[in-house]
Each structure stands twice: as structure tokens, then as C-alpha cells.
Amino acid sequence: MIVGGRGNARSLVVVDEPTSMLDVSTRSVIIRLMLDLAAEMDISYLYITHDLAVARYLCQEIAVMYLGKIVEIAETEEFLGNPQHPYTRALIGAIPLPDPATKREEVEIKGSVSSPVDPAPRCRFYDCCPIAAEICEISDHPPLEEVGTNHLAACYRV
Numbered sequence: 661m662i663v664g665g666r667g668n669a670r671s672l673v674v675v676d677e678p679t680s681m682l683d684v685s686t687r688s689v690i691i692r693l694m695l696d697l698a699a700e701m702d703i704s705y706l707y708i709t710h711d712l713a714v715a716r717y718l719c720q721e722i723a724v725m726y727l728g729k730i731v732e733i734a735e736t737e738e739f740l741g742n743p744q745h746p747y748t749r750a751l752i753g754a755i756p757l758p759d760p761a762t763k764r765e766e767v768e769i770k771g772s773v774s775s776p777v778d779p780a781p782r783c784r785f786y787d788c789c790p791i792a793a794e795i796c797e798i799s800d801h802p803p804l805e806e807v808g809t810n811h812l813a814a815c816y817r818v
Contacts, residue, residue: 671703678707679714691718712755716740724748727776727784729801734811744813747785783816791817 678694679687691714697703709715715722716736723733724747732745743749746767753767771787774780783789783796795816796802804812 671701672706673703674706674708676708677710680709680711687714694718712740712751724751727774727779729784729814730804731785731815732811732813733804734808738808738811742808742811744807744811744818745785745815746789746791746817748813783814785815793817 675694679690682690694705695718698705707715707719712722719736721733722736722739723730724745725731726747732739732743732748734742739748740752743752750767750769753764757764768790769788770790774784774787780786781800782798783792783801786792786796789796793816799816802814802816804814807813807818
């Protein structure tokens with residue numbers, strides 16, 4: 661997930677779950693500090709997180725990885741509002757909704773996570789994918805391809 665200037669910043673800082681163990685008030689102070697530093701010092705962050713709510717607030721673009729391969733990249737609101745890859749749909753579908761009366765379509769995930777050690781060359785999500793087909797099994801992991809404006813997904817079926 662990218663925070664700050666779009667490729668034109670002078671520095672890149674990689675941060676891995678920098679706010680994951682913090683209480684809510686401390687987390688918001690750290691996020692505000694990161695945004696201020698990005699603007700004042702002309703830096704960008706590669707922000708690694710599992711927290712899509714923080715990513716939505718902080719990041720201009722989101723990239724999702726599954727077993728070491730990027731499966732989708734898009735600008736944040738496009739990504740959250742129009743997920744294309746089945747894994748991304750499952751991630752977004754797992755976000756709790758604040759209104760219990762609101763329902764969203766459940767995303768079916770089958771099987772179990774493949775071993776990350778020496779994975780098969782096929783699509784990394786094949787074993788869990790609800791839309792997998794023969795091409796996904798017999799072909800190399802799909803390349804990232806444009807599925808919308810500034811929106812890339814690695815899936816033979818989208």
C-alpha cells in the first residue's frame with residue numbers, strides 16, 4: 661500500500677504493521693504523524709498491513725498479495741468498491757459491517773491454503789478459489805492485467 665507522493669517522492673520508508681499493537685488513540689496519533697511526515701519531508705511509505713480500515717484512511721493505492729504474489733492493485737476507493745480478484749473479494753467480505761442489519765454477499769472460499777514452500781507454478785489461489793478452472797491449474801500464475809483504469813488483477817477468470 662502506497663502512502664505519499666506517487667512515485668515522485670525522494671525517499672521510501674517500508675513499514676510493516678506499525679500500528680497493529682497500539683490502542684486506538686495512539687494509533688491515530690501515529691497515522692497522523694506518518695501523513696504529516698510524508699507531506700513535510702517528501703517521503704512515501706510502503707505500508708504493510710492486514711487492516712484494510714487503516715489502509716483506506718492512509719493509502720492512495722492498495723496491492724494485495726497471496727502466497728508471495730501480488731494478485732490485485734488499484735487506487736484505494738476503486739479497490740474497495742470494485743474488487744476483482746476472488747481473494748480480494750473474500751478479504752473485503754470479511755470486514756465487519758457496523759450495521760448488523762446490512763447484509764453483503766458472502767464469498768465462498770474452498771479448500772485450504774496451499775503450502776508457501778515450493779508452490780506449484782499454477783495460480784497460487786487455485787486450491788481455495790471458488791471460480792477456478794482448468795486454465796488456472798495448468799497455466800503459470802496469471803500475470804497482472806488491466807481490469808479497469810489503474811486497476812490490475814492476476815486472474816484468468818476476471
